[in-house]
Amino acid sequence: MPSSRETSRFFRVRVARITDLTPSFRRFTFTGDDLDEYGDPGFDQRIKIVFPTDGVGIAAMPTGDDWWTAWRELPDDGRPPFRTYTTRAVRRDVREVDVDMVAHEVLGPASAWIENARPGDEVLIFAPTVALTEVSFGVDFVPPAHTGDYLLAGDETAAPAIAVILEQLPRDATGTVVLEVPTPGDLDYLPRHPGFQFHLAPRTGADRHAHLVAATQAAAAVLTPEGHGAEVEEVDIDAGMLWEVPRTAKGGAALKKAPLYAWLAGEASAIKALRRHLVTERGVDRRAVAFMGYWRTGRAEV
Numbered sequence: 001m002p003s004s005r006e007t008s009r010f011f012r013v014r015v016a017r018i019t020d021l022t023p024s025f026r027r028f029t030f031t032g033d034d035l036d037e038y039g040d041p042g043f044d045q046r047i048k049i050v051f052p053t054d055g056v057g058i059a060a061m062p063t064g065d066d067w068w069t070a071w072r073e074l075p076d077d078g079r080p081p082f083r084t085y086t087t088r089a090v091r092r093d094v095r096e097v098d099v100d101m102v103a104h105e106v107l108g109p110a111s112a113w114i115e116n117a118r119p120g121d122e123v124l125i126f127a128p129t130v131a132l133t134e135v136s137f138g139v140d141f142v143p144p145a146h147t148g149d150y151l152l153a154g155d156e157t158a159a160p161a162i163a164v165i166l167e168q169l170p171r172d173a174t175g176t177v178v179l180e181v182p183t184p185g186d187l188d189y190l191p192r193h194p195g196f197q198f199h200l201a202p203r204t205g206a207d208r209h210a211h212l213v214a215a216t217q218a219a220a221a222v223l224t225p226e227g228h229g230a231e232v233e234e235v236d237i238d239a240g241m242l243w244e245v246p247r248t249a250k251g252g253a254a255l256k257k258a259p260l261y262a263w264l265a266g267e268a269s270a271i272k273a274l275r276r277h278l279v280t281e282r283g284v285d286r287r288a289v290a291f292m293g294y295w296r297t298g299r300a301e302v
Helices: 067-072 109-116 159-168 210-223 268-281
Strands: 008-020 025-031 046-050 082-086 089-091 096-102 122-128 146-155 175-181 196-202 257-267 289-295
Touching: 082 096, 082 159, 096 109, 096 122, 096 159, 146 159, 146 210, 159 175, 159 257, 175 210, 196 210, 210 257, 210 268, 257 268, 268 289
Parallel strands: 146 175, 146 257, 175 196, 257 289
Antiparallel strands: 008 025, 008 122, 025 096, 046 082, 046 122, 089 096
């Protein structure tokens, strides 16, 4: 029996319902006997979902305190795959959790599971528990207490997190959302917020993230005057991860106030270009910008 003091752990859950929200976004509603203990710190809370494959089941996943090290020490053909998602909604009273996933052509174990899953199928979710009462380092939306405008931008992998952020921001918050999605039918995925302008577009042509980059640059030109920012160090997105979330040592916002807070997430090459544009060309304080390269074209997540 897990300790009631654990602030995060694995939950064994099963699919209760599957809902196709749009052509690309599929909602999985999970249920489990202990989901009344599932924590919900809010905003873009990251979780890990462990998927079964034909060769290895979820029972092979190490679930102890040092599960990451134990997982890495397993043989390649004995490691259950896992991927990162965002908690979309939690209903502890009925022991349910919603996670929205992107359905696309089968490229790996996660997309295969999304394509073939049925009610009753089981996965493991590594997530916070209700014992988590302090800052969650799995939450990367960490704006200053006094923020003028928000800039939220990303591709379909960032859409569930943007959706939760929009739902949880106060109604008097203001800003801009830029989102690039696979098809025109996906444009209705996001909830609307009265204080935000929305620049949404389906992906077209060979330039995969043309809308995301161009529309975010246009939004930045409106939200902040052109400045002379600091040079940002280049990140080799083929060798390392582009992930920069400004925080204090205790995990809080790096600034007390800022005229603009930007949260950018999606494919690493697009986020790298936007990082350089906002900080170096527009002069946005890098302590008020979170950059997350969720994935890299042609490369699966670990």
